[in-house]
Amino acid sequence: MRGKPADERRDRSTPRVTGPIRRLVLVLGDQLDPRAKAVADLDPARDAVAMFEVAEESTHVPSHRQRVAVFLAAMRHFAVDLRRGGLRVHYVPLDDPDNTQALGSELQRAVRALRPDTVVCTQPGEWRVRQAIEHAAAQAGVSLRVLPDEHFLTDVADFAAWMAGRRQPVMEHFYRWQRRRLGVLLNPDGTPVGGAWNYDAENRQSFRQPPRVPPPYTPRPDPLTREVLALVERRLAGHPGGLARFRWPVTRSQARRALHDFIRSRLPRFGAFQDAMWAGEPFLYHSLLSPALNLKLLNPRECVSAALAAYEAGAAALHCVEGFVRQIIGWREFIRGIYWHAGPDYGERNELEHQGRLPSFYWTGRTEMTCLRECIGQVLEYGYAHHIQRLMVTGNFALIAGVHPRHISDWYLAMYVDAVDWVTLPNTLGMVMHADGGLVGTKPYAASGRYIQRMSNYCANCRFDPARRTGGAACPFTTFYWDFLIRNRRRFQKHRRMSLLLRQVHRLADDERAAISARAEDLRQEFGIGSAAAPADF
Ligand code: FAD
Ligand code: SF4
Numbered sequence: 001m002r003g004k005p006a007d008e009r010r011d012r013s014t015p016r017v018t019g020p021i022r023r024l025v026l027v028l029g030d031q032l033d034p035r036a037k038a039v040a041d042l043d044p045a046r047d048a049v050a051m052f053e054v055a056e057e058s059t060h061v062p063s064h065r066q067r068v069a070v071f072l073a074a075m076r077h078f079a080v081d082l083r084r085g086g087l088r089v090h091y092v093p094l095d096d097p098d099n100t101q102a103l104g105s106e107l108q109r110a111v112r113a114l115r116p117d118t119v120v121c122t123q124p125g126e127w128r129v130r131q132a133i134e135h136a137a138a139q140a141g142v143s144l145r146v147l148p149d150e151h152f153l154t155d156v157a158d159f160a161a162w163m164a165g166r167r168q169p170v171m172e173h174f175y176r177w178q179r180r181r182l183g184v185l186l187n188p189d190g191t192p193v194g195g196a197w198n199y200d201a202e203n204r205q206s207f208r209q210p211p212r213v214p215p216p217y218t219p220r221p222d223p224l225t226r227e228v229l230a231l232v233e234r235r236l237a238g239h240p241g242g243l244a245r246f247r248w249p250v251t252r253s254q255a256r257r258a259l260h261d262f263i264r265s266r267l268p269r270f271g272a273f274q275d276a277m278w279a280g281e282p283f284l285y286h287s288l289l290s291p292a293l294n295l296k297l298l299n300p301r302e303c304v305s306a307a308l309a310a311y312e313a314g315a316a317a318l319h320c321v322e323g324f325v326r327q328i329i330g331w332r333e334f335i336r337g338i339y340w341h342a343g344p345d346y347g348e349r350n351e352l353e354h355q356g357r358l359p360s361f362y363w364t365g366r367t368e369m370t371c372l373r374e375c376i377g378q379v380l381e382y383g384y385a386h387h388i389q390r391l392m393v394t395g396n397f398a399l400i401a402g403v404h405p406r407h408i409s410d411w412y413l414a415m416y417v418d419a420v421d422w423v424t425l426p427n428t429l430g431m432v433m434h435a436d437g438g439l440v441g442t443k444p445y446a447a448s449g450r451y452i453q454r455m456s457n458y459c460a461n462c463r464f465d466p467a468r469r470t471g472g473a474a475c476p477f478t479t480f481y482w483d484f485l486i487r488n489r490r491r492f493q494k495h496r497r498m499s500l501l502l503r504q505v506h507r508l509a510d511d512e513r514a515a516i517s518a519r520a521e522d523l524r525q526e527f528g529i530g531s532a533a534a535p536a537d538f
Pocket of ligand 2: 369370372448449450452453458459460462463464465466475476477478514
């Protein structure tokens with residue numbers, strides 16, 4: 001405590017609001033936007049805000065310590081700002097001895113203590129949390145108003161209207177609809193600026209030599225953040241991930257600086273190398289903005305505007321700006337739309353009937369496979385990996401090895417600083433594991449070690465050979481890839497985009513096919529995955 005400014009000590013304490021109040025606004029850890037309707041409309045004389053740090057949110061999956069620290073540090077800073085703005089904040093810290101450590105029971109306790117007429121909250125980012133709030137409000141006998149989340153560009157009803165009548169939602173169609181609807185990178189006649197809707201061909205380059213990446217802006221933890229880091233160190237000693245490299249924005253002003261740093265120093269190279277990977281380079285030219293966006297410290301509109309301004313000023317090329325805009329108004333909004341469209345049972349889906357366990361090296365990074373060691377290693381260090389590392393390394397491996405989708409999606413939810421159910425689940429279950437039968441991705445993103453070799457330098461320092469599919473030196477990705485195709489041949493035989501690949505499986509000699517399956521089975525035992533999945537259908 002020594003050396004802390006007095007007003008900071010006061011702000012961190014747990015002032016209890018007493019007496020009846022009109023509205024109690026529940027602000028969750030991923031709703032830290034002071035301009036959100038629920039907060040902006042408050043009357044300091046009659047309303048109050050409630051915020052709870054509950055262990056339940058970091059133990060229902062065993063969360064990376066940086067993930068917990070990002071949320072708690074950002075929540076505490078937000079509460080300080082609200083109080084400075086004159087609002088009453090009922091804040092229950094993690095180490096409050098009376099804290100029941102569950103959102104529902106904390107809400108009930110707050111309602112009993114404060115006796116509000118109504119509890120108000122913004123639509124949470126998870127079905128489970130929404131249900132817990134509804135249940136707690138009903139138990140406490142208080143009325144509940146859930147407001148739409150205006151942070152997003154597409155509300156749930158707009159997305160439902162777009163989905164109506166579509167058997168197969170395709171992100172590219174959604175993205176063009178968004179561009180037209182929002183008027184982004186559009187000529188007056190409705191055609192795309194530059195003449196094309198996307199520049200994927202230019203945006204899939206790999207590095208021929210080591211990249212020189214300008215170091216990204218890294219905010220220095222202030223006393224409040226340092227206090228959270230110490231708390232997490234103390235309370236969550238057994239959780240995965242280190243805290244030493246904590247580097248994430250936890251206030252709006254830090255998030256704004258991170259945005260401008262990206263626009264100035266990495267956006268001009270973001271496009272070309274979006275899919276590239278390089279050992280020892282965890283960030284490359286990516287924006288690193290997902291935690292700030294998902295906590296609502298940043299708004300997607302300001303990210304898009306900043307990128308468009310860079311294009312108009314001639315500071316970034318169209319293919320880079322379009323690539324970034326696509327992620328924000330396309331993928332991010334599409335993924336969220338799918339989450340609410342698919343319903344609360346989405347997480348139970350397992351189209352490919354995979355049953356395998358997640359190998360223990362996902363929690364330690366201890367494996368001979370260089371690509372997985374690098375990607376998991378940086379996740380342990382930073383709680384971060386970029387999209388292609390998530391999709392084509394850690395995700396691809398789980399898909400082709402036959403891991404149960406729930407096991408791998410729990411890992412993603414636990415290990416990434418930007419993880420919130422609405423975004424983690426469709427990306428993992430849908431895009432990576434094809435567990436939703438093609439709602440998010442039209443085909444499984446299965447790939448052999450050859451893809452990783454093409455897009456990175458990982459294979460150059462690996463004991464395995466990405467060109468081999470059988471034998472002790474065979475790359476496990478390559479073995480599992482072929483085994484995946486063999487196992488799922490019948491399932492995908494009528495799939496338009498898979499037929500070319502399956503033809504290659506048919507060309508394999510019987511003994512080669514048997515050798516691949518046997519090697520895959522051995523690897524599954526060696527990695528502790530156990531039985532893969534649905535039986536082979538040859
Ligand atoms: P950039 O590469 O700089 O992209 C810019 C922004 O676009 C991101 O910050 C993000 O907000 C948005 N974006 C890009 N792709 C997606 C996408 N597929 N879905 C949603 N938003 C996207 N993203 C999360 O925010 N939280 C997650 O928990 C998460 N889990 C994922 C799990 C898997 C298996 C996969 C394949 C992807 C996941 N993503 C998740 C999407 C994406 O990988 C991350 O948003 C991105 O890597 C974050 O890094 P960045 O901010 O540097 O992104
Ligand atoms: Fe990964 Fe295979 Fe390349 Fe090794 S050879 S780095 S396991 S893809």
